[in-house]
Amino acid sequence: xxxxxxxxxxxxxxxxxxxxxxxxxxxxxxxxxxxxxxxxxxxxxxxxxxxxxxxxxxxxxxxxxxxxxxxxxxxxxxxxxxxxxxxxxxxxxxxxxxxxxxxxxxxxxxxxxxxxxxxxxxxxxxxxxxxxxxxxxxxxxxxxxxxxxxxxxxxxxxxxxxxxxxxxxxxxxxxxxxxxxxxxxxxxxxxxxxxxxxxxxxxxxxxxxxxxxxxxxxxxxxxxxxxxxxxxxxxxxxxxxxxxxxxxxxxxxxxxxxxxxxxxxxxxxxxxxxxxxxxxxxxxxxxxxxxxxxxxxxxxxxxxxxxxxxxxxx
Amino acid sequence: xxxxxxxxxxxxxxxxxxxxxxxxxxxxxxxxxxxxxxxxxxxxxxxxxxxxxxxxxxxxxxxxxxxxxxxxxxxxxxxxxxxxxxxxxxxxxxxxxxxxxxxxxxxxxxxxxxxxxxxxxxxxxxxxxxxxxxxxxxxxxxxxxxxxxxxxxxxxxxxxxxxxxxxxxxxxxxxxxxxxxxxxxxxxxxxxxxxxxxxxxxxxxxxxxxxxxxxxxxxxxxxxxxxxxxxxxxxxxxxxxxxxxxxxxxxxxxxxxxxxxxxxxxxxxxxxxxxxxxxxxxxxxxxxxxxxxxxxxxxxxxxxxxxxxxxxxxxxxxxxxxxx
Numbered sequence: 001x002x003x004x005x006x007x008x009x010x011x012x013x014x015x016x017x018x019x020x021x022x023x024x025x026x027x028x029x030x031x032x033x034x035x036x037x038x039x040x041x042x043x044x045x046x047x048x049x050x051x052x053x054x055x056x057x058x059x060x061x062x063x064x065x066x067x068x069x070x071x072x073x074x075x076x077x078x079x080x081x082x083x084x085x086x087x088x089x090x091x092x093x094x095x096x097x098x099x100x101x102x103x104x105x106x107x108x109x110x111x112x113x114x115x116x117x118x119x120x121x122x123x124x125x126x127x128x129x130x131x132x133x134x135x136x137x138x139x140x141x142x143x144x145x146x147x148x149x150x151x152x153x154x155x156x157x158x159x160x161x162x163x164x165x166x167x168x169x170x171x172x173x174x175x176x177x178x179x180x181x182x183x184x185x186x187x188x189x190x191x192x193x194x195x196x197x198x199x200x201x202x203x204x205x206x207x208x209x210x211x212x213x214x215x216x217x218x219x220x221x222x223x224x225x226x227x228x229x230x231x232x233x234x235x236x237x238x239x240x241x242x243x244x245x246x247x248x249x250x251x252x253x254x255x256x257x258x259x260x261x262x263x264x265x266x267x268x269x270x271x272x273x274x275x276x277x278x279x280x281x282x283x284x285x286x287x288x289x290x291x292x293x294x295x296x297x298x299x300x301x302x303x304x305x306x307x308x309x310x311x312x313x314x
Numbered sequence: 315x316x317x318x319x320x321x322x323x324x325x326x327x328x329x330x331x332x333x334x335x336x337x338x339x340x341x342x343x344x345x346x347x348x349x350x351x352x353x354x355x356x357x358x359x360x361x362x363x364x365x366x367x368x369x370x371x372x373x374x375x376x377x378x379x380x381x382x383x384x385x386x387x388x389x390x391x392x393x394x395x396x397x398x399x400x401x402x403x404x405x406x407x408x409x410x411x412x413x414x415x416x417x418x419x420x421x422x423x424x425x426x427x428x429x430x431x432x433x434x435x436x437x438x439x440x441x442x443x444x445x446x447x448x449x450x451x452x453x454x455x456x457x458x459x460x461x462x463x464x465x466x467x468x469x470x471x472x473x474x475x476x477x478x479x480x481x482x483x484x485x486x487x488x489x490x491x492x493x494x495x496x497x498x499x500x501x502x503x504x505x506x507x508x509x510x511x512x513x514x515x516x517x518x519x520x521x522x523x524x525x526x527x528x529x530x531x532x533x534x535x536x537x538x539x540x541x542x543x544x545x546x547x548x549x550x551x552x553x554x555x556x557x558x559x560x561x562x563x564x565x566x567x568x569x570x571x572x573x574x575x576x577x578x579x580x581x582x583x584x585x586x587x588x589x590x591x592x593x594x595x596x597x598x599x600x601x602x603x604x605x606x607x608x609x610x611x612x613x614x615x616x617x618x619x620x621x622x623x624x625x626x627x628x629x630x631x632x633x634x635x636x637x638x
């Protein structure tokens with residue numbers, strides 16, 4: 001068990017390190033001179049040279065990489081070229097928005113997908129099953145941004161129940177919550193469609209196993225068998241997909257935040273790319289990658305929590 | 315207590331169980347024997363209300379005076395564990411792998427008997443002792459993968475006994491176990507039935523185990539009950555050609571593997587196998603494999619003929635013999 005933890009943690013750290021190398025390398029071989037971006041086309045050669053020196057751009061790549069990582073570990077991602085404030089400040093302002101969206105999207109996805117998937121499995125081959133399968137097929141086929149627009153047209157424009165976009169800040173929690181509902185639903189529906197299918201097929205597999213018959217022979221109700229015996233045993237493939245989906249939700253916020261004008265990391269990365277704001281883009285890409293790697297790491301640990309047999313083997 | 319009269323189970327047009335008649339009283343120990351496909355397990359599942367969804371039941375199945383042949387799942391849920399309980403064939407797969415065995419065993423107690431967790435745990439402890447699991451306190455907290463096959467089968471027996479059922483059905487409970495473990499499980503089931511005055515239906519193709527554990531026996535072939543009586547009487551002096559064949563097909567440890575002329579002795583077998591449901595003969599279902607077949611066997615179904623009190627068989631030979 002300790003060895004397993006050690007191996008996984010080591011793998012996690014090494015992956016993050018590899019990601020940082022790739023991110024740094026990609027960002028620094030891109031054409032374009034940051035000094036030129038900051039000072040503009042009319043800047044004098046002397047001024048540009050001075051700025052390059054000040055930004056440390058003349059140092060060798062390896063030195064620059066090491067100092068980037070070293071500073072990043074201490075929460076210093078440099079100064080944003082376009083906003084002229086520390087990147088860490090930009091991130092900490094916007095992180096709550098993106099994380100709330102992703103977490104809320106994940107929760108809605110879990111509730112929807114597990115209940116629909118289990119219902120479909122219980123109704124295998126009957127109307128409920130077909131209904132869920134049809135809806136999930138639809139959900140998988142519809143792109144999130146298009147679904148967002150449809151949701152806005154129905155709930156914001158026509159029914160006027162919810163705001164069409166924008167965000168007034170966390171000071172008014174009710175208003176904040178209301179502006180998050182549509183983006184959350186738009187994010188969650190597509191993911192639920194995928195997860196509901198995984199849940200259904202995994203549950204169907206488990207329902208064929210002998211211990212389900214034992215549970216039934218003990219006089220347990222269908223509902224209890226499904227939720228207390230079948231679902232836990234169906235969780236391993238479900239958790240695998242959930243890990244991938246959390247990553248997809250975090251990156252999915254890039255599209256959703258832009259559709260709904262929400263001040264989050266997704267919108268920030270979009271703006272920073274448009275502004276050629278290298279330190280910001282670099283920090284954000286690294287952050288998104290770190291979230292994805294962390295999600296996978298957590299999933300690996302969850303397997304052991306779910307299945308005691310893996311603990312014995314690990 | 316439990317009575318089947320003319321209970322049949324149809325899949326489409328084919329009857330996988332035909333006109334089963336059976337009375338099980340408190341304390342009865344009944345063996346059910348027959349080849350694979352003889353309908354033994356289907357009979358057991360009927361007694362649990364767990365016949366497949368596609369099965370159509372006709373006739374009567376009464377438990378405690380209630381007719382359950384067409385009862386709803388919900389009504390069956392109330393009877394399982396408290397009236398009827400079952401131990402299955404494959405102990406390795408029959409326990410939820412993610413649950414501590416103690417939690418599995420106490421679950422029906424919490425649900426059906428309304429016990430508190432503490433009371434249920436105490437009962438589980440004494441059940442584990444009763445079924446012969448050493449160090450029950452520690453075992454309760456183990457997962458199935460931490461136990462041997464024999465231990466798991468004992469856990470499943472404890473689970474089946476959780477709510478003190480009137481009838482325990484054991485469907486080939488020893489098939490997946492080592493011979494000496496199998497013997498001990500057989501004796502355990504027999505002892506439990508006697509001590510608790512509980513009825514036991516012991517399904518097996520191991521005739522020695524059935525002889526050890528039961529007092530009465532039903533021999534099944536292709537969905538028919540072809541012979542029945544006291545276990546000792548039926549196994550000692552079988553009447554039906556199929557029962558004779560089953561007994562003849564037993565490897566006999568006392569007999570040398572070679573004949574006097576040095577040739578390898580072949581184990582006698584019943585030629586052929588149980589025909590598929592769709593291809594059953596019209597008359598006696600054993601026709602075609604029977605060594606002493608009469609002309610009418612292929613077309614006429616033999617009636618069940620009682621030869622003594624609680625003893626009889628369904629075979630044309632019996633009625634022929636009377637006419638002579």
